[in-house]
Amino acid sequence: MKITPKIVDNHGVKKGEYKKIISLLGREPNLLELGIFSAMWNEHCSYKSSKKYLKTLPTKNSKVIQGPGENAGVIDIGDNDAIVFKIESHNHPSFIEPYQGAATGVGGILRDVFTMGARPIATLNSIHFGSQSHPKTRNLLTGVVSGIGDYGNCIGVPTVGGEVKFDSSYNENILVNAMAVGLVKKDKIFYSKAKGINKPVVYVGSKTGKDGIHGASMASAEFDNNTEEKKPTVQVGDPFTEKLLLEACMELMKDESIISIQDMGAAGLTSSSVEMASKGNLGIEIDLNKVPCREKNMTPYEIMLSESQERMLLILNPDKKENAEKIFKKWNLDFSIIGKTTNSKKLILKLSDNIVADLPLSSLSSDVPIYDRKWKKNILPKNSEELKKNTKINILDSLKQILSTPNNSEKSWVWEQYDSTVMADTIIKPGGDAAVVRIHGKNKGIAMTIDSSANYCLAHPLSGGKQIVCEVWRNLISVGSLPIAITNCLNFGNPEKDIVMGQFVECVDGISQACTYLDFPVVSGNVSFYNETQHKPISPTPTIGGVGLIKDLNKVVNKNFKEIGSLIIVIGKTLGHLDQSEFYREIFKIKNGPPPEINLFNEKNNGITVQKLISKELLNSIHDISGGGILVTLSEMCMTSNIGAKIKIPQNNINSHKYLFGEDQSRYIIEVKKDNKKEVCDILQKNAIYYEELGITQKENMELDEIFNISVKELNEININFFNKYFDEGK
Amino acid sequence: MKSSVIVFPGSNCDRDVAVALQKFKIKNQMVWHNDSSLPKSDLVVLPGGFSYGDYLRTGCIASKSKIIKEVIKHAENGGLILGICNGFQILIESGLLPGVLLRNKKLKFLSKNIFLKVIDVKNKFCVNYKNKNIIELPIAHNEGNYFASNELIKDLEDQNLIAFKYCDYKGNTTENSNPNGSINNIAGILNKNKNILGMMPHPERLIDPMLSGTDGSLMFEGFLK
Numbered sequence: 006m007k008i009t010p011k012i013v014d015n016h017g018v019k020k021g022e023y024k025k026i027i028s029l030l031g032r033e034p035n036l037l038e039l040g041i042f043s044a045m046w047n048e049h050c051s052y053k054s055s056k057k058y059l060k061t062l063p064t065k066n067s068k069v070i071q072g073p074g075e076n077a078g079v080i081d082i083g084d085n086d087a088i089v090f091k092i093e094s095h096n097h098p099s100f101i102e103p104y105q106g107a108a109t110g111v112g113g114i115l116r117d118v119f120t121m122g123a124r125p126i127a128t129l130n131s132i133h134f135g136s137q138s139h140p141k142t143r144n145l146l147t148g149v150v151s152g153i154g155d156y157g158n159c160i161g162v163p164t165v166g167g168e169v170k171f172d173s174s175y176n177e178n179i180l181v182n183a184m185a186v187g188l189v190k191k192d193k194i195f196y197s198k199a200k201g202i203n204k205p206v207v208y209v210g211s212k213t214g215k216d217g218i219h220g221a222s223m224a225s226a227e228f229d230n231n232t233e234e235k236k237p238t239v240q241v242g243d244p245f246t247e248k249l250l251l252e253a254c255m256e257l258m259k260d261e262s263i264i265s266i267q268d269m270g271a272a273g274l275t276s277s278s279v280e281m282a283s284k285g286n287l288g289i290e291i292d293l294n295k296v297p298c299r300e301k302n303m304t305p306y307e308i309m310l311s312e313s314q315e316r317m318l319l320i321l322n323p324d325k326k327e328n329a330e331k332i333f334k335k336w337n338l339d340f341s342i343i344g345k346t347t348n349s350k351k352l353i354l355k356l357s358d359n360i361v362a363d364l365p366l367s368s369l370s371s372d373v374p375i376y377d378r379k380w381k382k383n384i385l386p387k388n389s390e391e392l393k394k395n396t397k398i399n400i401l402d403s404l405k406q407i408l409s410t411p412n413n414s415e416k417s418w419v420w421e422q423y424d425s426t427v428m429a430d431t432i433i434k435p436g437g438d439a440a441v442v443r444i445h446g447k448n449k450g451i452a453m454t455i456d457s458s459a460n461y462c463l464a465h466p467l468s469g470g471k472q473i474v475c476e477v478w479r480n481l482i483s484v485g486s487l488p489i490a491i492t493n494c495l496n497f498g499n500p501e502k503d504i505v506m507g508q509f510v511e512c513v514d515g516i517s518q519a520c521t522y523l524d525f526p527v528v529s530g531n532v533s534f535y536n537e538t539q540h541k542p543i544s545p546t547p548t549i550g551g552v553g554l555i556k557d558l559n560k561v562v563n564k565n566f567k568e569i570g571s572l573i574i575v576i577g578k579t580l581g582h583l584d585q586s587e588f589y590r591e592i593f594k595i596k597n598g599p600p601p602e603i604n605l606f607n608e609k610n611n612g613i614t615v616q617k618l619i620s621k622e623l624l625n626s627i628h629d630i631s632g633g634g635i636l637v638t639l640s641e642m643c644m645t646s647n648i649g650a651k652i653k654i655p656q657n658n659i660n661s662h663k664y665l666f667g668e669d670q671s672r673y674i675i676e677v678k679k680d681n682k683k684e685v686c687d688i689l690q691k692n693a694i695y696y697e698e699l700g701i702t703q704k705e706n707m708e709l710d711e712i713f714n715i716s717v718k719e720l721n722e723i724n725i726n727f728f729n730k731y732f733d734e735g736k
Numbered sequence: 737m738k739s740s741v742i743v744f745p746g747s748n749c750d751r752d753v754a755v756a757l758q759k760f761k762i763k764n765q766m767v768w769h770n771d772s773s774l775p776k777s778d779l780v781v782l783p784g785g786f787s788y789g790d791y792l793r794t795g796c797i798a799s800k801s802k803i804i805k806e807v808i809k810h811a812e813n814g815g816l817i818l819g820i821c822n823g824f825q826i827l828i829e830s831g832l833l834p835g836v837l838l839r840n841k842k843l844k845f846l847s848k849n850i851f852l853k854v855i856d857v858k859n860k861f862c863v864n865y866k867n868k869n870i871i872e873l874p875i876a877h878n879e880g881n882y883f884a885s886n887e888l889i890k891d892l893e894d895q896n897l898i899a900f901k902y903c904d905y906k907g908n909t910t911e912n913s914n915p916n917g918s919i920n921n922i923a924g925i926l927n928k929n930k931n932i933l934g935m936m937p938h939p940e941r942l943i944d945p946m947l948s949g950t951d952g953s954l955m956f957e958g959f960l961k
Binding site for chain 2: 423
């Protein structure tokens with residue numbers, strides 16, 4: 006078959022790239038080879054637009070065992086325990102087919118974690134949808150939530166946290182980012198780098214079918230009007246098989262059978278075989294007749310580019326073949342030796358005795374084109390002056406309105422579809438600042454959170470990038486953990502546009518600055534570009550998952566007020582920054598102005614001091630102040646505990662709207678027993694922390710001076726209303 | 737006291753229940769679904785999960801697996817059987833307990849803590865609930881909506897074969913406190929001899945004050961009485 010320019014174009018390979026392929030091979034590729042190039046050279050697999058900037062992120066410190074470049078990142082949590090975690094996007098498939106797209110997103114990220122020998126102990130997710138009035142939103146959210154739920158519930162890994170957000174920029178391009186966290190013994194971590202020549206290459210798991218062919222290439226292009234036609238590129242998940250695969254792998258990993266292991270994710274058998282061999286600086290030879298297939302007469306092209314789920318590629322210790330086969334047979338999974346490692350540094354694919362592809366591995370790894378794309382600098386927008394005209398707006402009405410919006414509503418309608426308590430180690434369930442899961446059988450645990458703030462990133466990417474790292478850090482602090490590291494999922498539009506590329510470059514810069522300052526390295530992640538439909542990009546949405554260590558589970562704190570008559574204190578300075586706030590967005594419908602500024606010194610100082618207070622067990626409860634400012638944060642503390650609060654705005658010359666709804670950063674609300682007041686204030690003063698007494702907790706009602714008095718019960722009803730109405734009653 | 741936890745492909749609460757049994761000094765063994773003999777046990781537990789992926793019907797394929805013949809024999813000899821969640825579904829599919837479990841009323845998976853009223857304490861599983869008959873446990877299921885004919889429900893009520901009913905925190909068995917639409921708020925039932933209990937809530941998930949409660953512990957502790 007003659008490779009025409011049209012075929013090249015259909016594979017998403019640019020003209021210049023095709024020329025480079027010809028010069029690397031010294032000939033034209035055949036169709037199978039072109040397919041393989043297209044799979045390895047696309048944005049999703051090659052990071053060709055982002056690599057230059059990802060290199061600037063801090064990825065190391067004394068706790069990092071494995072940074073980016075493996076199936077997932079690994080951190081040391083002491084006592085020979087390590088935590089393996091990663092986040093990944095499944096945006097494009099989820100928009101085309103929400104249930105399967107989201108389900109396989111969860112399946113893929115779980116495999117990344119257990120490939121490394123870790124048993125998954127939690128998953129989280131960040132999902133973004135279009136506005137509530139968009140006709141697709143209800144259906145997409147319902148499908149995504151049940152897809153995530155059905156997969157995680159069936160495999161028996163608790164879904165412990167996440168976020169659900171709505172914004173019209175996702176109307177035609179939703180985001181589904183899933184994070185998985187696993188636990189492994191430090192000396193039992195498995196890697197993907199192949200070692201040794203003539204070692205058996207083994208295929209295990211499900212059979213290969215015709216689903217998901219060119220999924221990664223689909224995810225590396227914008228959507229047009231014909232997304233329906235792309236359904237066959239979406240994979241179909243089977244969590245039952247994944248559960249069997251998980252248990253079989255765990256059983257096999259008990260001894261020294263596996264030399265290296267890689268899951269078949271994006272670009273399936275192609276990328277897994279290429280990655281393993283090229284990391285080991287070896288060659289690999291595969292006989293495609295040996296690959297277990299779902300249907301007869303699948304072509305080499307289909308076999309190599311299928312993204313069928315629940316498959317793994319292993320390089321086995323030859324002496325252990327029989328034992329390994331026995332284990333996979335026990336779990337009713339396919340097990341087939343499909344090839345061997347070689348010293349050729351080539352990928353050789355055979356069908357019977359015919360060589361059907363013969364490619365130097367370097368052409369698929371180190372020679373992948375890298376782009377230094379044009380980008381446009383973002384200027385910090387001017388402050389808006391909206392409030393001066395509207396200072397009389399009713400505070401309680403504004404609070405009620407904010408609490409009733411989709412973004413600020415209580416989301417148990419979503420969480421309750423996820424099994425959050427299987428494995429019986431979940432200490433803080435979804436809805437807290439961070440989730441907490443116990444390390445099985447021990448008195449220590451890990452805190453996990455996932456956050457994004459696309460509004461801030463759109464207004465000023467550099468500030469937004471910094472802010473989101475700090476938000477994650479703060480959430481981890483707020484449950485009593487020591488933040489250790491993050492994983493990031495960078496969701497952006499088309500990088501070939503200088504505006505989008507500028508958003509990316511500056512968000513990454515912001516992330517990098519904050520991570521460096523807080524010693525909070527990035528250990529894994531992924532980039533999802535081309536999140537646009539008909540040339541309209543999404544808001545820049547870096548999503549960040551963070552993990553922290555809790556050394557003593559008796560010291561875990563949460564945001565629920567604990568008793569009546571204790572003190573409520575605000576930590577951190579309130580200046581009243583309203584631009585980009587929920588107050589402006591929801592009450593005034595204005596979206597201009599800069600996001601709140603981050604002062605990294607204050608962030609760190611406030612956070613470390615809060616850690617001290619928690620470790621001395623001086624706090625009843627704590628909640629970081631984020632979207633909606635002090636008043637929304639306080640309402641949340643009341644609503645989760647059904648305890649009220651009586652507060653007064655401190656004398657500080659700030660307009661009350663600004664004080665109550667401003668979104669200044671690096672702040673927390675803490676609840677302190679009266680007896681502990683002196684000790685707490687001493688510590689705050691000694692560490693030069695700005696703080697203000699806000700009021701006291703009381704029975705049932707939330708009360709602001711002489712301005713309003715409302716029952717917590719009523720706030721709760723307003724807060725839970727949206728999801729039940731919108732989804733169950735279709736209103 | 738000795739127990740066996742049956743592990744089916746797709747079981748996922750097998751470890752959790754084994755941990756609970758061991759915590760309360762019950763000597764436990766894991767038994768593979770394909771085994772043809774059951775170790776000597778006083779109690780057999782069918783754990784929660786998605787045996788055989790819930791394909792065909794929840795619990796259906798598991799009810800035909802090799803070990804179930806032995807489990808039935810164990811029941812006929814008066815041995816104790818506890819089926820939790822998917823285990824309850826398997827007990828129903830294998831005919832050891834009557835009725836059916838339909839999809840939840842709102843057709844959604846539901847994972848949350850709920851309140852239960854312990855209706856019958858004159859059985860081996862619930863002896864410890866004599867002094868505490870309103871308890872809190874987690875549920876996590878998609879098919880827990882118990883349904884049976886009027887005659888059967890009357891039988892269950894008359895013969896005190898309903899172990900648990902969903903209720904509010906005060907113990908009222910109201911429609912609002914019924915999470916899945918089960919007839920008469922039924923959350924768990926016993927067989928006629930009261931040696932088999934099937935229940936949708938998960939006692940093994942609340943055996944630790946750190947996990948916000950110990951109402952599940954009471955059941956496991958009760959086995960030793």
